[in-house]
Amino acid sequence: xxxxxxxxxxxxxxxxxxxxxxxxxxxxxxxxxxxxxxxxxxxxxxxxxxxxxxxxxxxxxxxxxxxxxxxxxxxxxxxxxxxxxxxxxxxxxxxxxxxxxxxxxxxxxxxxxxxxxxxxxxxxxxxxxxxxxxxxxxxxxxxxxxxxxxxxxxxxxxxxxxxxxxxxxxxxxxxxxxxxxxxxxxxxxxxxxxxxxxxxxxxxxxxxxxxxxxxxxxxxxxxxxxxxxxxxxxxxxxxxxxxxxxxxxxxxxxxxxxxxxxxxxxxxxxxxxxxxxxxxxxxxxxxxxxxxxxxxxxxxxxxxxxxxxxxxxxxxxxxxxxxxxxxxxxxxxxxxxxxxxxxxxxxxxxxxxxxxxxxxxxxxxxxxxxxxxxxxxxxxxxxxxxxxxxxxxxxxxxxxxxxxxxxxxxxxxxxxxxxxxxxxxxxxxxxxxxxxxxxxxxxxxxxxxxxxxxxxxxxxxxxxxxxxxxxxxxxxxxxxxxx
RNA sequence: GGUCCCAUCGUCUAGCGGUUAGGACGCUGGCCUCUCACGCCGGAAACCGGGGUUCAAUUCCCCGUGGGACUACCA
Numbered sequence: 001x002x003x004x005x006x007x008x009x010x011x012x013x014x015x016x017x018x019x020x021x022x023x024x025x026x027x028x029x030x031x032x033x034x035x036x037x038x039x040x041x042x043x044x045x046x047x048x049x050x051x052x053x054x055x056x057x058x059x060x061x062x063x064x065x066x067x068x069x070x071x072x073x074x075x076x077x078x079x080x081x082x083x084x085x086x087x088x089x090x091x092x093x094x095x096x097x098x099x100x101x102x103x104x105x106x107x108x109x110x111x112x113x114x115x116x117x118x119x120x121x122x123x124x125x126x127x128x129x130x131x132x133x134x135x136x137x138x139x140x141x142x143x144x145x146x147x148x149x150x151x152x153x154x155x156x157x158x159x160x161x162x163x164x165x166x167x168x169x170x171x172x173x174x175x176x177x178x179x180x181x182x183x184x185x186x187x188x189x190x191x192x193x194x195x196x197x198x199x200x201x202x203x204x205x206x207x208x209x210x211x212x213x214x215x216x217x218x219x220x221x222x223x224x225x226x227x228x229x230x231x232x233x234x235x236x237x238x239x240x241x242x243x244x245x246x247x248x249x250x251x252x253x254x255x256x257x258x259x260x261x262x263x264x265x266x267x268x269x270x271x272x273x274x275x276x277x278x279x280x281x282x283x284x285x286x287x288x289x290x291x292x293x294x295x296x297x298x299x300x301x302x303x304x305x306x307x308x309x310x311x312x313x314x315x316x317x318x319x320x321x322x323x324x325x326x327x328x329x330x331x332x333x334x335x336x337x338x339x340x341x342x343x344x345x346x347x348x349x350x351x352x353x354x355x356x357x358x359x360x361x362x363x364x365x366x367x368x369x370x371x372x373x374x375x376x377x378x379x380x381x382x383x384x385x386x387x388x389x390x391x392x393x394x395x396x397x398x399x400x401x402x403x404x405x406x407x408x409x410x411x412x413x414x415x416x417x418x419x420x421x422x423x424x425x426x427x428x429x430x431x432x433x434x435x436x437x438x439x440x441x442x443x444x445x446x447x448x449x450x451x452x453x454x455x456x457x458x459x460x461x462x463x464x465x466x467x468x469x470x471x472x473x474x475x476x477x478x479x480x481x482x483x
Numbered sequence: 484g485g486u487c488c489c490a491u492c493g494u495c496u497a498g499c500g501g502u503u504a505g506g507a508c509g510c511u512g513g514c515c516u517c518u519c520a521c522g523c524c525g526g527a528a529a530c531c532g533g534g535g536u537u538c539a540a541u542u543c544c545c546c547g548u549g550g551g552a553c554u555a556c557c558a
Contacts, residue, residue: 455519
């Protein structure tokens with residue numbers, strides 16, 4: 001099969017309907033990776049031919065999300081390129097010009113059937129358990145008839161005159177050979193009554209005009225490929241290579257949808273899932289290398305990605321694994337980078353992180369507990385906020401042993417300015433020996449006083465983060481609990 | 484209903500005729516440790532069913548079953 005390695009041009013062509021779907025991100029990612037791997041171009045085209053569904057700020061949002069994720073396009077509405085415009089609503093003259101040719105050649109025809117009739121028709125067909133398709137009433141209208149209706153201003157659409165005999169066989173990188181009977185293919189509407197093209201028409205015209213070499217998109221388009229191929233041939237154009245990606249699925253194995261969880265990329269980004277993790281996770285949904293490796297940076301993916309290793313079966317979007325991978329990246333990337341990424345979450349929570357040295361230590365510790373950055377605040381705020389003491393905690397702190405331990409530490413910490421974690425470790429050993437209390441009995445009250453929780457990091461880490469002064473202050477406060 | 488696509492642990496997957504069917508998430512036992520988390524080591528867990536082809540099928544073919552997609556003047 002010719003994968004046309006020479007002039008690779010691929011596109012991601014979303015509709016601006018509000019947000020970027022994770023399935024869309026996966027499609028974009030695979031397009032992007034294939035382009036980068038093959039030294040080709042990655043194009044962003046906006047398919048906004050449905051006036052009803054387009055949302056005002058969606059375009060800007062889409063571009064910023066894609067860019068934030070690191071999938072920078074080479075051509076598109078914002079960056080331009082020699083095959084623009086890249087927004088379909090700005091290309092209506094082009095479609096009009098092309099539909100003319102189809103009409104003249106007899107590959108398309110005017111249809112004056114109104115929606116009411118079509119709906120009734122489909123209902124009847126469904127009732128008779130027949131596939132709902134256009135019955136061809138306007139297929140063979142006389143020239144005069146058409147001219148007359150047009151002159152009278154009767155609303156119309158333009159349909160594809162699709163052959164009713166034979167079958168269409170085509171190749172797909174993922175599916176191999178696919179065959180579909182032409183009798184199953186409808187006379188697709190190409191131009192709607194508002195003059196805008198449908199997806200099928202616009203995408204074929206644009207893919208050709210934009211010299212797209214490989215059409216990489218979701219599997220939901222597989223069964224409409226015959227229509228597309230027919231159009232390419234009707235125009236005498238070269239057919240691109242098709243690559244239909246397996247669907248992303250809900251846990252119940254239906255096509256991934258909101259309703260059953262978060263599907264917008266923005267919402268994951270807002271929660272503070274690192275783009276590195278999100279991309280890595282999504283790359284593994286339907287693609288896998290030959291070995292056991294699963295951790296890849298975007299750059300590494302660019303090097304190893306190949307269309308041939310894309311799977312056929314749909315893949316369930318597993319939050320558990322995303323959470324693991326999210327945490328993995330937060331734990332393995334550089335602390336300063338994570339700290340920088342997490343900054344806005346602290347600012348939103350109103351926590352003062354101007355002490356950078358402390359902030360970095362907090363991040364280094366708290367990151368062990370989270371899978372996304374928004375969670376990190378909850379594991380870090382006890383290093384900043386005044387601790388709240390519950391009744392149960394108070395009971396433990398008020399015990400005689402607890403008070404002895406705390407008093408010991410206040411006194412001990414007061415003896416010296418500087419305390420390294422090693423110094424504190426030594427003091428822990430010494431205190432245990434001198435106080436005659438050990439284990440949980442020793443650690444829990446201390447950790448509770450310093451950190452507000454019996455469970456958490458070890459004492460040297462806690463004191464290292466808080467500093468001597470704050471530590472003494474917190475311990476002292478624990479000795480002065482109200483009765 | 485019709486057409487098309489798909490089918491290895493619960494999930495993501497490796498496998499491309501001969502393997503103790505491998506890895507990851509999750510689950511679980513242990514180690515580390517005062518605790519939690521992290522980390523490390525181990526365990527349970529899968530070839531949808533039936534026919535072929537073959538000396539040999541998870542792997543190739545057919546049928547069945549199951550799941551999904553499409554079936555709009557939405558993409």
